[in-house]
Structure formats: C-alpha cells, structure tokens
Amino acid sequence: METRVWHYDGRSGERRMPVLVPSADERRFTLQGDGADPGPYAFADLEPHGTSHHERAFGLKGRPGWRITFLEFPPSEIAVQLPKPARYGAWIDRFGLWRSAGVLAILAVLVVAFTLKLPPLLARLVPQSVEQRMGRLIVGNLGTYACASPQGDAALKALGARLRQDGDVTIRVVHAPMINAVAFPGGQVVLFDGLIQNAKSPDEVAGVLAHELGHVAHRDGMEALIRQYGLQLLLGGFDGNVSGYGNALLNARYSRKAEAGADGYAIGRLQAANISPLPTAALFARLAEQDAQPGNAAVMMTYLSSHPLSTAREQAFRASAKPGAAYKPALSPEQWQALRAMCGDSPATAP
Amino acid sequence: MQEQAERGAFEFYGAWREYAPIAFTNLLLTIVTLGIYNFWGRTRTRQYLWSRTRFIDDRLEWTGTGRELLLGYIVVVVLVFVPVAGLNLLVGALAMRGTPEGAAAAGLLFFGLYLFLFLLGGVAIFRALRYRLSRTYWHGIRGGSDDQGFRYGLSYLWRMMLGSAAFGLLVPWALVTLWNERWNAMSFGPYPFRSGASSDGLMRRYLLFYLLPVALVIGGIVAVALSLWFGVTPQTAPGPVAPPLFLIVGFFVFYLLFLALFGLISLSFYAAYFRQAIGALTLGHLEFEFTARTKDWLKLMLGTVALVVCTLGIGSIFIGYRNWAFFIRHLRAYGTLDLEQFTQSDTRAPGQGEGLFDSLDMGAF
Incomplete structure (x- = not known):
C-alpha cells in the first residue's frame, strides 16, 4: 500500500x-x-x-x-x-499535566512565601547609616511639633538610660493629642504628648517606650516601609517621599509576630530595669475599655489600630510581674512632672 | 489558479467544546506558574484558532512558540522598562530638589519620557502585526515585513499628536493613514499588502461621536434652565423635599443614557472604520472585505459581557476565541491567487515575540 x-x-x-x-x-x-x-x-x-x-x-x-x-x-x-x-509544552508533556501542575503549585506557594518573607530580609540588608539618615529626614519633618525643655529632656534621657537604650536611639516628644508612639527607622522614637498626658504613671510610658525600642531593635519600621514601598524605596533614594514614609509609619500595621516580638523585648527591658509591668498591662486594659465607649473612639483609635490589642498581650505583661518584687518607679515625681509639662500646659487630651 | 465565490474564502470551524480543554488547562497552568505559562498558553490558543481557520482550500497554521513570546517580554523589560523606571526616579529626584532649574529639567525629562513611550506604543503595534504575519503559514508560505517599525513609531507619534491637537478632529485621519502605512509595509509570500483607505466616509460618524457630549451638555443646560424658568415658581409651594430626589434620579437616568448612547456611537464609528480599512486592503489580486456592522459588534460586546458576568469572570478565558471567530466570520476575500507564483516570503523573520506589545497592554489590529 x-x-x-x-x-x-x-x-x-x-x-x-x-x-x-x-x-x-x-x-x-x-x-x-x-x-x-x-x-x-x-x-x-x-x-x-x-x-x-x-x-x-x-x-x-x-x-x-x-x-x-x-x-x-x-x-x-x-x-x-x-x-x-507537543501538547502543553515539552516539560509538562514529559511529566504529565496533573503531576506538573502539582509540582508547579508547590513551587508557586514557595515563591509567594519567599516573597512575603523578603521585606524583613531586605530590611536587615539596608546599611545602618542609610537607615539613620532616613529616620532623621522623616523626624525632621515633625520638627515644628517637637517639644523641649531642659528638665523634660533630662527626664527622657533618664528614662531611656533605665531601659538601656543604645547610643543610636533618639527619643522625642511631639505635641499631638493622639495616644500614640512610633518607632521610625534609624532609632528615631517619637512619643505623642497625648500618651504622656493619658498615662497614670511614668511606668506606663516606660512600658510603651520599651515596646517601641523593641521595634527599633528588630528594625520593624524599615520592614514596614519596604513592605509598602518595595523597590521604589530601595532604588529611589530616600529623600523623594519623606512625608509619605512618615505617614505610612504612623499608620503602619505590624504583623502580630512583630508586635509580640516588641512586647517580649519590652518585658525583658522592664524586668532588667526593675520597673513594674503591671501599669503597662493596666494601660492596655484601659485603652481597650475606653475604646469601647463611643465618645472616646476618635482619640483611642490611633493607638489601638496600629497596635492590635488582645487580652493575651495584656496578660503577657501581667504575667511577667514577679510577686513580691521591689519595683522602683520609672521616674521620680519631679522627673515625671517635667515630662508631663514638656509640651506646655495646653490641654492636649481634652476628654 | 483559484477563483473565489462571494462567500467562503474564509471559514472558522472551531467549536468551543473543543477549545474548552485548552482554555481551562491554560488557566490552571498559568495560575500554578504565577503567570509565566501565559506565553505558552497564548501560543496554544493561537495554534488552535489558526488550525480551525480555513482560507480557500487549506488551514492556517500558527508556528510561533511560547519561548519567543517570553524572550520578547524579557527583552522589553530589560531594554525599556528598567531604564524608563530609572529615568522616572530621576524625574522624581529632580522635582523634589525644589529649585526652578530642577523643576524645569524634571518637566522636560517627563515630557521626553512621555513622547518616548508614545512612540514605543506605535512601534509595538507595528511589530506585533509583523510578528503575527511572520508566524502565520498558509500552504507553507508565511508573511512578514522588512521594516523594523521604528519609522512607523515616529509616524504614529506625530500623526496621533496632530490628530488630537486639532481638537481631536483629525483622529479619524490619523487612524486611517496609520492603518495604511502599517499594512503597506507588510507582505505575505511574494505579495506586498496594499492599503489605500481614506477617512472620507468616516467623518459623519466621528462627528456624531465627537459632538454628542457637547450637544448633551448644551441640552442639559437648556433643560435645567427651562425647568428653572417654568418649574421653580409654582413648585415652591409643595415643599423642598420632592425636587432633590427627582433631580438625582433624573441625573442618574440621564447619565446611563449618555453612557449607552456614547458607547453605541463609538461602536458605530469603530465598525465603520474597520469596514473601510479592511475593505481598502489588497494582497496581490486578492481583495478583502469586512462585513461586521454596528449591530454585529454590539452583539459581540453584549455577548462577551454576558459571558463574563454569568460565569463570574471565568468566561473571560473564551474572549479571545469569540473575538477570533467574530473576525474570521466577517472577513471576506475576492479575486484570484496564483499558487505557482505564490512563493516563500524573503522577509527576515523576527527572532522574538510581541514583547513590547504585551507589556504596553494593547489590543490586536
């Protein structure tokens, strides 16, 4: 044929x-x-x-x-x-459609997981000097709101020293009614006056400050920026969008893991400084409670939204208290007064 | 020697049930490769569509590969998008400097960048057409172009700029002359395409399209003025509650009507443009015709919308199939083709795919 x-x-x-x-x-x-x-x-x-x-x-x-x-x-x-x-393409034909799809799906999940893990890795790669320059630029933007008085600055310094801050950290107070504190890149920690006025004791401020120092030590701020701005941040130089970066950090939502890490750091620092963790736990409890009342929502929102509270976190602080320990207040009454008076006596916290 | 009757030079005989396995496996593989398979998936789709398209006595054949599409994409990202992103950052840095010179330099650079990207859009359209023709075989013969498309990019830039500059009134002229320029640079086998379309008959529909918003705005103002003139004085008595609701609903209806009418008119312009442009195209002794009228385009569009909405988006994997079927079903060819003289194209086949076109996200033709 x-x-x-x-x-x-x-x-x-x-x-x-x-x-x-x-x-x-x-x-x-x-x-x-x-x-x-x-x-x-x-x-x-x-x-x-x-x-x-x-x-x-x-x-x-x-x-x-x-x-x-x-x-x-x-x-x-x-x-x-x-x-x-050929049907689907040389490689896929060789292994069969379903087996290839399975293997590729696993690979895809790995790639996605790696990409999500990338910001903390990249944050560690940013040189310290670059991060510091960036932090100074962002905080310099807040300049007009900054509060200063000789006694207040001395009190802040003393508080920092008790929490064993490293030399690279700068702590500032700004005049703003929000109950908030932010760790900017490069060890620039900013406490809002609203937080200080709302605090019942210096120990509460110490707890929040120690928490922010934890974010500094773990470079969470840099990570948050890389998450939000990605390549633009790494390629563009940092001067381009300073206020944008500041805003992003003010509204940053760190991962639960980052918050827990900063809490752990704070508990360790409070313990080493012999400061009671109970007031900090009480502050968390109070904030959560006040937030439930509609009238206060606007003021409380800031801190709560950026630091998702849970009873577990409050309990972690409470549980770290050693019964019978002779805790010393974070600041002397005079120092505490000086810190509270730093932004003048304008009613920063109206309610 | 082939004589063609009025109908039937082109025929699409695909079936969506036959295509569905291709579409769904493409979707699956594209997802699990995080999009990379898309290049191979598109190739498989085209292989299917071309192989189910008959011209005279034999099928078309698509010989492009996923690898060359991927390669084209990588080339464009490396040669165009990375440098452009760098320049963009430079513009930002210059603008942030705050000095007048910095701002001027940034503005100039930005304008240059914009012009460059516009030009690239033209090059992309040209090169995509060239790539598609060079990968399309019929009777073992392919098409192509010896032109690289950069001159076309320049032409695209100035014609579109001029077209829009004259209050948009020269846009039909720009579209048609660009169509001619593009196709006159293409060939299939030994024959060059020849296109001599003119924008004469298009102006009426375009003016409709162009003047509708103006007319509606004037009409709206007149309507509001009239209602104020006649309506307000007697209506103060019933109370202030009725007019706002009436106005809001009225405005909403008006807006929807406007959108529908505007869509319809632009569709009718588009339909006329395609009929005119393809109707003016010849290849050797072959003449082409495109028979889709506004009604047909409308049916295609509404069908596609219904398909996508009713399947919650999954139906969108059939859009390419629908468009191709629509295109071939309305394409006619007349005349004769001498197969003895129908020899292989001696144009240089491009080495890689339509990367520029892909990355600028532009439609076919």
Whole structure:
C-alpha cells in the first residue's frame, strides 16, 4: 500500500501529493512523484505541527514552511518513526499535566512565601547609616511639633538610660493629642504628648517606650516601609517621599509576630530595669475599655489600630510581674512632672 | 489558479467544546506558574484558532512558540522598562530638589519620557502585526515585513499628536493613514499588502461621536434652565423635599443614557472604520472585505459581557476565541491567487515575540 501525503516544500505555495516511501532501514524516506523534491529526508528531522493527535502534520528541521500531512493514519512502520505532537509544552508533556501542575503549585506557594518573607530580609540588608539618615529626614519633618525643655529632656534621657537604650536611639516628644508612639527607622522614637498626658504613671510610658525600642531593635519600621514601598524605596533614594514614609509609619500595621516580638523585648527591658509591668498591662486594659465607649473612639483609635490589642498581650505583661518584687518607679515625681509639662500646659487630651 | 465565490474564502470551524480543554488547562497552568505559562498558553490558543481557520482550500497554521513570546517580554523589560523606571526616579529626584532649574529639567525629562513611550506604543503595534504575519503559514508560505517599525513609531507619534491637537478632529485621519502605512509595509509570500483607505466616509460618524457630549451638555443646560424658568415658581409651594430626589434620579437616568448612547456611537464609528480599512486592503489580486456592522459588534460586546458576568469572570478565558471567530466570520476575500507564483516570503523573520506589545497592554489590529 502506498502512503500519499499532502506536501508543501516551503518555497512555493503549490501543494503536491507525492508518495512517501520509507528506506530499507526505515530511518529515512523519500517523496516520490507529483514534482516533489524526493529527498531523502530523515524521520528524526521531522517536527510535529498538528494541534492534536488527529492531525498528522509534520515540518522539517531547518526548512520553514516545509510540510507533510498524512491524510489517513499512516502504516505502523511509518507511524512508529513519527515524533509525538507537543501538547502543553515539552516539560509538562514529559511529566504529565496533573503531576506538573502539582509540582508547579508547590513551587508557586514557595515563591509567594519567599516573597512575603523578603521585606524583613531586605530590611536587615539596608546599611545602618542609610537607615539613620532616613529616620532623621522623616523626624525632621515633625520638627515644628517637637517639644523641649531642659528638665523634660533630662527626664527622657533618664528614662531611656533605665531601659538601656543604645547610643543610636533618639527619643522625642511631639505635641499631638493622639495616644500614640512610633518607632521610625534609624532609632528615631517619637512619643505623642497625648500618651504622656493619658498615662497614670511614668511606668506606663516606660512600658510603651520599651515596646517601641523593641521595634527599633528588630528594625520593624524599615520592614514596614519596604513592605509598602518595595523597590521604589530601595532604588529611589530616600529623600523623594519623606512625608509619605512618615505617614505610612504612623499608620503602619505590624504583623502580630512583630508586635509580640516588641512586647517580649519590652518585658525583658522592664524586668532588667526593675520597673513594674503591671501599669503597662493596666494601660492596655484601659485603652481597650475606653475604646469601647463611643465618645472616646476618635482619640483611642490611633493607638489601638496600629497596635492590635488582645487580652493575651495584656496578660503577657501581667504575667511577667514577679510577686513580691521591689519595683522602683520609672521616674521620680519631679522627673515625671517635667515630662508631663514638656509640651506646655495646653490641654492636649481634652476628654 | 483559484477563483473565489462571494462567500467562503474564509471559514472558522472551531467549536468551543473543543477549545474548552485548552482554555481551562491554560488557566490552571498559568495560575500554578504565577503567570509565566501565559506565553505558552497564548501560543496554544493561537495554534488552535489558526488550525480551525480555513482560507480557500487549506488551514492556517500558527508556528510561533511560547519561548519567543517570553524572550520578547524579557527583552522589553530589560531594554525599556528598567531604564524608563530609572529615568522616572530621576524625574522624581529632580522635582523634589525644589529649585526652578530642577523643576524645569524634571518637566522636560517627563515630557521626553512621555513622547518616548508614545512612540514605543506605535512601534509595538507595528511589530506585533509583523510578528503575527511572520508566524502565520498558509500552504507553507508565511508573511512578514522588512521594516523594523521604528519609522512607523515616529509616524504614529506625530500623526496621533496632530490628530488630537486639532481638537481631536483629525483622529479619524490619523487612524486611517496609520492603518495604511502599517499594512503597506507588510507582505505575505511574494505579495506586498496594499492599503489605500481614506477617512472620507468616516467623518459623519466621528462627528456624531465627537459632538454628542457637547450637544448633551448644551441640552442639559437648556433643560435645567427651562425647568428653572417654568418649574421653580409654582413648585415652591409643595415643599423642598420632592425636587432633590427627582433631580438625582433624573441625573442618574440621564447619565446611563449618555453612557449607552456614547458607547453605541463609538461602536458605530469603530465598525465603520474597520469596514473601510479592511475593505481598502489588497494582497496581490486578492481583495478583502469586512462585513461586521454596528449591530454585529454590539452583539459581540453584549455577548462577551454576558459571558463574563454569568460565569463570574471565568468566561473571560473564551474572549479571545469569540473575538477570533467574530473576525474570521466577517472577513471576506475576492479575486484570484496564483499558487505557482505564490512563493516563500524573503522577509527576515523576527527572532522574538510581541514583547513590547504585551507589556504596553494593547489590543490586536
């Protein structure tokens, strides 16, 4: 039986219908009749060109447009020599669709997980000097709100010293009614006056400050910025969008893990400084309670939204208290007065 | 020698049930590869669509590969998008400096960047068409172009700028002349495409499209003025509650009507533009015609919207199929094609795919 094929030679558009004749060793074939270039051609040089196994169209390696198409199923001695049509792509065909999809899905999850893990890794890679310059730029933006008095500054310094802040941390108080505190990059910690006025004792302020120092030590601020601004931050130089970065950090929502880490750090610092953690726990409890009252919501929102509270966190502080320990207040009464008076006596916390 | 009857030079005989396995496996593989498979998926879709498209006595064949699409994409990202992003940051840095010179330099750079991207858009349209023709085989013969498309990019830039500059009135002229320029640079086999479309018949529909918003604004002002003139004095008595609600509902209805009418008119312009442009296209002794009227386009659009909405978005994997079927079903060819003289194209086949086009996210044709 002779095997006729449709044939284009890739040079002219004329269709020929030669007979495909395999050679004696069945590795090659010739195309005979109807004016076709007889060849010989190697079966190994054929490339599948059909889109399904119903279409038996083949091209020839290195000859664009050269085609043979079997009009009916070729005899088996020819069929075994023909390459299989590609379906999804070479790699996927080799392993099968479902197995490939499974493996690729696992890989995809890994890639996504790695990408999510990238900000903390990148944050560690930013040089300390760059981070400090950036922090100074952002806080410099708050300049007009900054509060200062000799006694107040001394009190802040004393509080920092008790919590064993490193030399690279700068603590400032700004005149704003929000109950909030923020750790900017480069060890720039800002306490809002609203927090100090709302606090019942210096120990509460110490607890919050220690928490922010925890964010500084873990470089959470840098991580939050990289999360939000990504490549733009790393490539663009930091001067471009200073107020934007400041705002982003004011509204930053750290991960639960970062918050727990900062809490752990704070508890450790309070313990080392012999400051009671109970007032801080009480502050958390009070904030949560006040937030439940509609009238206070606006004031409380800030701190609560950026520091998602949970009873677990409050309890962590409470549990760290050692029964019978002789805790010393974080600041002396005079120092505490000086800190409270730093922003003048304007009613920062109206309610 | 082939003589073609009025109908039937082109035929699309695909079936969506046959295409569905391709579409769904493409979707699956695209998801699990985080989008990378998209290049191979598009290739598979085209292989299917082309292979189910008959022209005269044989099917079309798509020979592009996913790898060259990916390569094209990478080339564009490295050569165009990374430098442009860098320049963008430079613009930002200059603007932040706050000095007048800095601001001027930033403005100039930004304007230059904008012009450059616009030009690239033109190059992308040209090169995508060239790539598609060079990967389309029929009777073992392919199409292509010897032009790289950069001159077309320049032409695209100035024509579109001029078209919009004259209050947008020259846009039809720009579209049609660009269509001619693009297709006159293309060929299939030994024959160059020739396109001599003119924008003459298009102006009426375009003016409708152009003047509708103006007319409606004037009409709206007149209506409001009239209602104030006649309405307000007697209506002060019933109370102030009724008018606002009436106004809001009225405005909403008016807005919806405006959108529908505006969409319809722009569709009718689009339909006329396509009929005119394809109707003026020849290849050797072949002439082409596109028969889709506004009504057909409207049916296509509404069908696509219904498909996507009713399947909660999953139906969008069939949009390409629908568009191709629509295109081929309304495409006609007349005339003769001498197969003995229909020899292989000697244009240089581009090495990689339509990366520029992809990354600028532009539609076909």
